[in-house]
Amino acid sequence: MSKIDEYACERSMRDSEFAKEAVQDNMNLEVAVQVRDLRNSLGLSQREFAKLVGKPQSTIARIESGSMNASTKLLSEIAQATNQKVKIEFMSI
Template sequence: MTQTDELIQEMCDNDPNFLQMYNEDSVRVEIAIQIRTLRDSKKLSANEFAKKVNLPVSRIKDIESCNASVDIDELSKIANVFNHKLSIELEEL
């Protein structure tokens, strides 16, 4: 177990709400990374990407900077535009 894992475990033990907050934030970060990676792989600016997926550029920037949650419809739209399959997996903690 890494030092980070130990700290997360300690925080979970001390605060029953911490695990939920941590899990929600980690999902938001993972989605942000995947969206940014996709955009970079297509060599698109945020403006170009936003136009392709028909979302405001401010929305793309908020998603990529983890300042907003993204909904399933938005993820599905992004996946379809770039010929990707959207998959969601629930894992036991």
């Protein structure tokens, strides 16, 4: 475990608000990687991908940076535009 992981774990135990934000940030980063990987697999730039899904390029950039909490509606729109499906899964931690 890295020092940053240790810090996050320690702080999460002491600060429930930090723990909630850390979980949300982690989900945003997982979505960011998935969307970027999808775009790259299609061989598209952010601008081309945004046009395909009918969103501004800035929205795609925010998703891919992990700074945006993408809704299931938005992810569904991306999936439909790219002939994919969204799979949501609950997993034990």
